[in-house]
Amino acid sequence: MNGTWKLAFLPLLAAGVLAAGAHAAFAEPDTITVGQKINYRQEWDENLGKSLCEFKYPELLLSEEDESWYPALAAALDQRNKEEVSALDTTFNEYLNDAKEMAVENPDYFMTFSDDRYYWVQRSDEAALSFVETFSAYTGGVHGWSGYKSFNYDPLSGKTLMFSDVVNDEEEFRALMKEALNDKYPDMDWYMGQDKLDNGSFENGDFVWTVGNAGVTVWFSNYDIASYAAGLQDVLIPYEEHDGLFNPKYTDAQDNYAYGYPKWVTASIDADGDGVMDEVSYYGEYSGEYAYSGLSVVVNGVTTTIDTWCYEFEGSFVVSDGRTYLYLWSTTDNDYALLDVFDLSSGTAVHVSNNGCGRHFVRGADEETWMTYQFTDPSDFILDVRTDMLSTISASRHYRTGADGSPEPVGEFFEFGWPLTITVKQDFETSFVDENGADLGTGTVPAGTELTLIRTDNESWTDVRLSDGRIARIYVIQDTWPRTVDGKAIDDLFDGLLFAG
Numbered sequence: 001m002n003g004t005w006k007l008a009f010l011p012l013l014a015a016g017v018l019a020a021g022a023h024a025a026f027a028e029p030d031t032i033t034v035g036q037k038i039n040y041r042q043e044w045d046e047n048l049g050k051s052l053c054e055f056k057y058p059e060l061l062l063s064e065e066d067e068s069w070y071p072a073l074a075a076a077l078d079q080r081n082k083e084e085v086s087a088l089d090t091t092f093n094e095y096l097n098d099a100k101e102m103a104v105e106n107p108d109y110f111m112t113f114s115d116d117r118y119y120w121v122q123r124s125d126e127a128a129l130s131f132v133e134t135f136s137a138y139t140g141g142v143h144g145w146s147g148y149k150s151f152n153y154d155p156l157s158g159k160t161l162m163f164s165d166v167v168n169d170e171e172e173f174r175a176l177m178k179e180a181l182n183d184k185y186p187d188m189d190w191y192m193g194q195d196k197l198d199n200g201s202f203e204n205g206d207f208v209w210t211v212g213n214a215g216v217t218v219w220f221s222n223y224d225i226a227s228y229a230a231g232l233q234d235v236l237i238p239y240e241e242h243d244g245l246f247n248p249k250y251t252d253a254q255d256n257y258a259y260g261y262p263k264w265v266t267a268s269i270d271a272d273g274d275g276v277m278d279e280v281s282y283y284g285e286y287s288g289e290y291a292y293s294g295l296s297v298v299v300n301g302v303t304t305t306i307d308t309w310c311y312e313f314e315g316s317f318v319v320s321d322g323r324t325y326l327y328l329w330s331t332t333d334n335d336y337a338l339l340d341v342f343d344l345s346s347g348t349a350v351h352v353s354n355n356g357c358g359r360h361f362v363r364g365a366d367e368e369t370w371m372t373y374q375f376t377d378p379s380d381f382i383l384d385v386r387t388d389m390l391s392t393i394s395a396s397r398h399y400r401t402g403a404d405g406s407p408e409p410v411g412e413f414f415e416f417g418w419p420l421t422i423t424v425k426q427d428f429e430t431s432f433v434d435e436n437g438a439d440l441g442t443g444t445v446p447a448g449t450e451l452t453l454i455r456t457d458n459e460s461w462t463d464v465r466l467s468d469g470r471i472a473r474i475y476v477i478q479d480t481w482p483r484t485v486d487g488k489a490i491d492d493l494f495d496g497l498l499f500a501g
Contacts, residue, residue, distance in 0.1 A: 035371030036058050052103060054115075057085065074158075117134065123376070131150070131210065132149070148220070148221050150210050166250050280326070295313060299344055302349075326342040359383075383399055390462050390494070421451065424451065461474060
């Protein structure tokens with residue numbers, strides 16, 4: 001891994017491409033599908049037995065379908081990704097040189113230099129693609145530092161949105177921002193940032209801001225306006241309370257939407273619909289061993305904790321049919337994915353469900369890049385599950401947010417996007433179906449036939465496509481190991497099976 005960028009490891013064979021959607025001009029902007037690809041760079045020191053320097057860096061890309069619909073936006077993101085990677089290449093080398101010197105001077109107390117970044121999509125439709133980047137860096141000393149950058153694009157033109165494109169009166173917005181900061185952080189001393197708050201320019205990049213479905217958020221990094229001990233700050237200025245302040249192009253947003261939000265950061269969101277901002281955050285109960293033994297959600301100072309075991313987690317706020325939810329995505333042993341749903345609509349966090357499904361991997365326009373699907377539309381989204389009938393592989397299905405906030409299946413079956421092919425070792429009898437799954441009767445699949453896995457109900461059958469185009473429905477008996485098909489053990493029947501563990 002020394003000195004190289006690489007695509008993040010996919011723990012399972014990745015799932016399918018998001019289904020195409022129409023992009024006509026509607027009253028509500030149409031959702032744009034974006035994915036996030038994570039890159040890593042690392043320099044390892046064998047003598048120290050640890051990394052000298054580690055970087056984790058994201059790129060945001062459009063799905064294959066949406067790149068064809070929004071070529072200007074795709075070009076803008078491509079340019080942004082190249083600029084960011086180039087800048088981080090330079091920074092990595094600078095950090096590495098300093099790390100080498102420090103490791104030689106004081107090897108017993110050396111701590112890895114690092115830069116960890118992630119994108120949180122705030123809005124993704126025909127009006128705006130807006131996302132905030134969180135970063136956390138360490139280059140020696142008592143502590144590191146963390147903060148934000150933001151990127152706001154007009155999807156049709158690919159141009160960067162100016163603050164004046166969204167907000168009609170900067171000074172009125174500034175006054176509201178300062179008032180919101182004092183309300184949200186009443187004990188905060190702003191002495192470090194008073195000049196910036198009073199005189200900083202939104203147009204010239206003095207502030208980090210994003211445009212969402214409910215309003216405009218301003219994000220403050222370490223030392224921006226307060227001491228390091230004060231942490232990070234952010235405030236939301238909602239559309240609905242300030243007629244005339246915002247461009248109607250952005251206030252005419254979708255009623256149902258979702259957006260990612262960083263952990264350990266307090267969000268301002270009207271979760272119970274009473275017109276007053278609620279303070280919501282989530283965090284992990286650290287257990288040591290690089291893992292968490294629980295996940296906690298805090299609403300207006302009231303904490304709800306669930307017992308779980310995970311190594312990584314992240315959250316998305318979901319607004320659907322007038323109710324507000326928090327989706328917590330986590331990863332546990334063997335990269336098994338979980339989704340916990342909390343209902344925030346009553347003013348506290350109520351745990352609704354735990355689901356064995358996780359983020360969807362979507363294929364990029366180059367048909368080789370796989371990236372994590374960004375969840376922005378609760379009326380139609382895709383989740384991945386792990387299947388184990390004829391191999392350990394991820395499969396995807398469309399969902400919508402149900403009445404209690406839990407994912408509700410829309411599709412009848414799960415689809416495999418990865419072209420996993422197995423070969424028949426001996427003849428067997430099975431059913432055949434058409435493209436829609438209608439029964440076509442039974443028949444023999446001869447030895448030597450190549451079968452490509454295409455879909456499953458994840459309970460009893462998996463559909464495979466033969467080399468002649470026909471679809472066979474293979475019923476798998478899972479009561480014993482090895483599993484059987486047509487009375488034969490699957491490892492005696494098929495070559496090319498891949499099972500985890």
